[in-house]
Amino acid sequence: MATKKYDTIIVGIGNTGEEYEHTRHNAGRDIVELAAKTYDFPAFTFDKYMNALIAEGKIAKQRVLLVRPETYVNKSGDIFKSLKLAKKDIPQTLLIIHDDLDLPVGTMKIVQNRGSGGHKGIESIMRALKTEDFARIRIGIAKPAHVKKSQNKSEVIKIVTSTFSPAEKLLFKKIAKKSVSAIETFVSEDAQRAMNEFN
DSSP states (O other): OOOTTOSEEEEEOOOOSGGGTTBGGGHHHHHHHHHHHHTTOOOOEEETTTTEEEEEEEETTEEEEEEEESSOGGGGGGGGGTSOOOGGGHHHHEEEEEEEEEEETTOEEEEESOOOTTOHHHHHHHHHHTOOOSEEEEEEEEOSSOOOTTSOHHHHHHHHTSBOOHHHHHHHHHHHHHHHHHHHHHHHSOHHHHHHHHO
16 A cells, blocks of 8 residues: 555554454544544445545545554554654654543543554554554553563453543543544644644
């Protein structure tokens, strides 16, 4: 797929499959879907080369490609095998949206050129791109009893694949709308402006 025709590529990562729909781990996928609805993008279609659902449209008069990988989180970088990006263009072109267990539900943080923080999906993307110099919107998914990194892997998996409580859903909806506004600022301005405005 040629990427030169897009000003911005926005990727919302999560797990594929009905059993994972609207789980905490799929916060990024859900927000990209909300962005598509907000800006009247056409329906997502499956791109077999990327193994992803994609939608093309405009945000703030800029040409945007929305991507929802049809992989598991730890394979998120696989889409870049066919989605060719020039390394020099990545910092301005690419925005990744993903869940973050280090932030509480109802919060978000925009970062650029930062480490993965142990997020397997981000690690996969960094390996594929051979850089960490891209922008990300980290979406808080932690429960009130904040998950510590010392907890074992099975506990972490259980939490990230769980759904939000009714109260948490309300918090997530608010932060999802804020994230979509941050997307528009990133697209129309840049990552620094988005960080200044939304962090």
